[in-house]
Amino acid sequence: MESSSSQRVARIAAHLNPPNFELRREECRAKGGAPGFKVAILGAAGGIGQSLALLMKMNPLVSVLHLYDVVNSPGVTADISHMDTTAVVMFFLQVKEGENITMLNLLYECMHGLTLSYYCGVFIFQVRGFLGQPQLEAALTGMDLVVIPAGVPRKPGMTRDDLFNINAGIVRTLCEGVAKCCPNAVVNLISNPVNSTVPIAAEVFKKAGTYNPKRLLGVTTLDVTRANTFVGEVLGLDPKMVDVPVVGGHAGVTILPLLSQVKPPCSFTPEETEYLTKRIQDGGTEVVQAKAGAGSATLSMAYAAAKFADACLRGLKGDAGVVECAFVASEVTELPFFASKVRLGRAGAEEVYQLGPLNEYERIGLEKAKKELAESIQKGTNFIKK
Amino acid sequence: MAATSATSATSFSIGSKISFGPKASQLLLPKPSVVRFNSQKPLATFSGLKATGSMNCESESSFLGKESYAALQNSSSPRSVKSTGRTQYHLNPQASYKVAILGAAGGIGQPLALLVKMSPLVSSLNLYDIANVKGVAADLSHCNTPAQVSDFTGPSELADCLKGVNVVVIPAGVPRKPGMTRDDLFNINASIVKTLVEAVADNCPEAFIHVISNPVNSTVPIAAEVLKQKGVYDPKKLFGVTTLDVVRANTFVAQKKNLRLIDVDVPVIGGHAGITILPLLSKTKPSVCFTDEEIHELTVRIQNAGTEVVEAKAGAGSATLSMAYAAARFVESSLRALDGDGDVYECAYVQSDVADLPFFASRIKLGKKGVEALISSDLQGLTEYEQKAVEALKAELKSSIEKGVGFAQKQSVAAA
Numbered sequence: 001m002e003s004s005s006s007q008r009v010a011r012i013a014a015h016l017n018p019p020n021f022e023l024r025r026e027e028c029r030a031k032g033g034a035p036g037f038k039v040a041i042l043g044a045a046g047g048i049g050q051s052l053a054l055l056m057k058m059n060p061l062v063s064v065l066h067l068y069d070v071v072n073s074p075g076v077t078a079d080i081s082h083m084d085t086t087a088v089v090m091f092f093l094q095v096k097e098g099e100n101i102t103m104l105n106l107l108y109e110c111m112h113g114l115t116l117s118y119y120c121g122v123f124i125f126q127v128r129g130f131l132g133q134p135q136l137e138a139a140l141t142g143m144d145l146v147v148i149p150a151g152v153p154r155k156p157g158m159t160r161d162d163l164f165n166i167n168a169g170i171v172r173t174l175c176e177g178v179a180k181c182c183p184n185a186v187v188n189l190i191s192n193p194v195n196s197t198v199p200i201a202a203e204v205f206k207k208a209g210t211y212n213p214k215r216l217l218g219v220t221t222l223d224v225t226r227a228n229t230f231v232g233e234v235l236g237l238d239p240k241m242v243d244v245p246v247v248g249g250h251a252g253v254t255i256l257p258l259l260s261q262v263k264p265p266c267s268f269t270p271e272e273t274e275y276l277t278k279r280i281q282d283g284g285t286e287v288v289q290a291k292a293g294a295g296s297a298t299l300s301m302a303y304a305a306a307k308f309a310d311a312c313l314r315g316l317k318g319d320a321g322v323v324e325c326a327f328v329a330s331e332v333t334e335l336p337f338f339a340s341k342v343r344l345g346r347a348g349a350e351e352v353y354q355l356g357p358l359n360e361y362e363r364i365g366l367e368k369a370k371k372e373l374a375e376s377i378q379k380g381t382n383f384i385k386k
Numbered sequence: 387m388a389a390t391s392a393t394s395a396t397s398f399s400i401g402s403k404i405s406f407g408p409k410a411s412q413l414l415l416p417k418p419s420v421v422r423f424n425s426q427k428p429l430a431t432f433s434g435l436k437a438t439g440s441m442n443c444e445s446e447s448s449f450l451g452k453e454s455y456a457a458l459q460n461s462s463s464p465r466s467v468k469s470t471g472r473t474q475y476h477l478n479p480q481a482s483y484k485v486a487i488l489g490a491a492g493g494i495g496q497p498l499a500l501l502v503k504m505s506p507l508v509s510s511l512n513l514y515d516i517a518n519v520k521g522v523a524a525d526l527s528h529c530n531t532p533a534q535v536s537d538f539t540g541p542s543e544l545a546d547c548l549k550g551v552n553v554v555v556i557p558a559g560v561p562r563k564p565g566m567t568r569d570d571l572f573n574i575n576a577s578i579v580k581t582l583v584e585a586v587a588d589n590c591p592e593a594f595i596h597v598i599s600n601p602v603n604s605t606v607p608i609a610a611e612v613l614k615q616k617g618v619y620d621p622k623k624l625f626g627v628t629t630l631d632v633v634r635a636n637t638f639v640a641q642k643k644n645l646r647l648i649d650v651d652v653p654v655i656g657g658h659a660g661i662t663i664l665p666l667l668s669k670t671k672p673s674v675c676f677t678d679e680e681i682h683e684l685t686v687r688i689q690n691a692g693t694e695v696v697e698a699k700a701g702a703g704s705a706t707l708s709m710a711y712a713a714a715r716f717v718e719s720s721l722r723a724l725d726g727d728g729d730v731y732e733c734a735y736v737q738s739d740v741a742d743l744p745f746f747a748s749r750i751k752l753g754k755k756g757v758e759a760l761i762s763s764d765l766q767g768l769t770e771y772e773q774k775a776v777e778a779l780k781a782e783l784k785s786s787i788e789k790g791v792g793f794a795q796k797q798s799v800a801a802a
Contacts, residue, residue: 079706299496
């Protein structure tokens with residue numbers, strides 16, 4: 001029994017090429033000039049993660065794409081690895097303890113990267129990736145950008161806050177991994193409730209001594225996307241040409257679209273302002289209702305997240321003038337975190353812009369937003385501190 | 387390559403259980419098949435979904451935004467932009483076409499809908515399915531791109547979905563599970579395709595029809611029969627989507643030969659299942675030398691790539707994301723052709739006379755009326771290996787076609 005399983009281990013070990021994996025990574029670094037960035041998606045097999053993986057695989061700024069999840073990441077990886085775009089994809093599958101994975105038993109000795117490539121009569125199975133316990137570390141080492149859509153989505157009737165308990169724990173674990181393995185990476189946090197998970201992430205990083213407020217960004221791009229779309233509808237403009245700053249947070253009344261600052265400059269009637277503001281604030285709920293239990297926004301979220309990740313990569317590349325709204329550590333208000341326009345650069349969110357002039361309606365909205373946001377931030381911070 | 391026999395008890399599982407049949411007897415040495423990075427190679431100009439021919443349209447690159455596109459152009463050397471020497475086609479900014487996706491709430495349909503929503507060529511996107519499509523449409527409608535999204539649920543709304551549409555894409559149907567061939571899906575998917583194409587015939591007979599539902603080798607002939615019965619059959623406008631085989635061929639060849647992906651183009655002919663998929667490696671651009679071993683390995687890998695994904699997903703489905711990517715690329719090519727671009731070439735499974743079979747996949751030139759030309763020269767000057775493979779695939783393709791035609795004719799007799 002022992003000898004046959006160690007024979008199998010030995011035979012499989014003979015097929016492993018861990019040095020090649022190390023060499024390949026070093027080759028990338030040594031050549032310098034970064035022909036592309038290394039991006040990890042934590043939660044890549046989920047509703048948002050899959051479409052996001054598809055879009056990131058299509059982005060020419062990405063050279064390596066690591067897909068991490070607790071289920072199904074090999075399948076998603078095998079799928080998108082066939083696309084003829086430059087990014088190289090690898091899966092990382094976090095296996096739960098006690099799960100019946102015979103391959104894992106065989107390979108416990110060989111915790112290196114594994115290439116499964118064997119011809120079995122009809123089937124060829126060639127997917128590159130990693131499985132076993134410490135897969136989060138392997139997924140994150142050397143990453144430039146980490147995008148985190150992991151977590152559970154809302155069902156009809158739920159608020160983003162109802163997700164808090166599950167998603168808070170998930171975000172904590174994942175951020176601990178980030179702190180350990182790629183403390184300098186830019187983190188794009190999607191997991192709801194963003195108003196709380198970003199403070200959670202900050203506390204985790206502070207505890208680990210790796211906190212860099214410029215590199216932790218809560219993704220609010222979908223609110224901007226929705227704002228642009230709805231304003232485009234109301235005004236009869238091409239939505240790609242519209243730009244509405246959306247500030248505050250990423251839930252209900254904490255979402256504050258600054259319609260008075262829209263580009264191209266337009267004025268709205270009070271009814272239009274009311275309608276648009278409400279619709280932008282409830283956009284997520286609109287989709288949760290329409291999906292009737294089948295999930296929350298996945299495709300538009302993937303679209304927005306890919307857009308934001310791309311902006312971060314362009315910033316990292318050194319492009320000038322990359323400005324996006326994001327939920328970041330901020331001194332724009334008295335709250336420790338606040339979403340506003342930020343300029344993205346090599347250091348991450350290099351400059352956080354002030355809100356600019358607000359009209360009466362927006363000033364009132366701002367007070368309401370701050371009130372709820374303060375509680376959500378506190379809830380997140382307490383989750384770690386307690 | 388070392389051939390080692392695995393013990394009969396070997397079962398490899400990723401995530402959940404996958405067990406390989408008793409034929410498992412050889413282990414290939416894994417070849418690290420990663421494209422090596424060389425900083426001297428400039429970033430290829432991103433022209434969205436790569437298609438043969440014109441590189442000048444923004445296509446899916448629209449999601450990156452103009453700044454990113456410009457940034458990429460600045461960072462890459464001018465040499466990386468392919469100049470075809472022909473008149474450059476410039477995207478008409480007013481171009482606006484209506485696309486319908488039948489099966490939009492499914493595994494392929496959803497990401498496909500996302501990619502089509504992102505296309506600047508689309509003004510209307512009609513999404514149809516038997517359930518869940520309201521949510522998908524609500525989701526997508528928030529993306530700030532010009533395409534207007536509408537949802538249609540159930541057969542009673544199918545007609546409205548199709549009115550005035552320029553391109554109909556049909557990914558509807560069930561996917562394979564491990565151990566199934568595409569043919570096992572025949573019974574369910576054949577009826578689905580028949581019903582949907584009948585509605586297309588009634589509501590938008592002039593549209594381009596892209597059939598994705600497997601087994602494509604049979605469902606395209608079914609569609610043709612249905613359209614004939616309705617008296618609206620235009621063989622130039624009915625396509626079985628085989629772009630994914632081309633995408634896979636490009637990827638695997640580029641990996642094997644360390645080529646830049648954006649340069650690689652491999653024509654794939656025949657059909658869209660197992661050995662009916664024939665990559666013409668001898669006609670790869672840029673031209674490369676393969677050893678006989680490599681040819682065989684690559685051909686088999688390309689033929690079984692779909693199964694590779696079915697196995698990897700271990701019951702969770704078949705290729706959805708890469709299929710969506712490939713299908714979106716083909717939709718884009720069709721729209722550009724409709725728009726007047728004279729340089730659109732794709733591989734597709736169409737009614738054909740290049741081989742002695744009624745339907746055959748080969749490279750085609752796309753134009754405003756659909757298939758403008760079949761590139762029959764692809765079937766000349768084949769290597770011995772490829773000649774043999776063509777002969778071998780004909781028998782299976784023939785029987786798949788006959789199965790499809792037989793199904794459609796039987797149904798029409800029953801209905802009469």
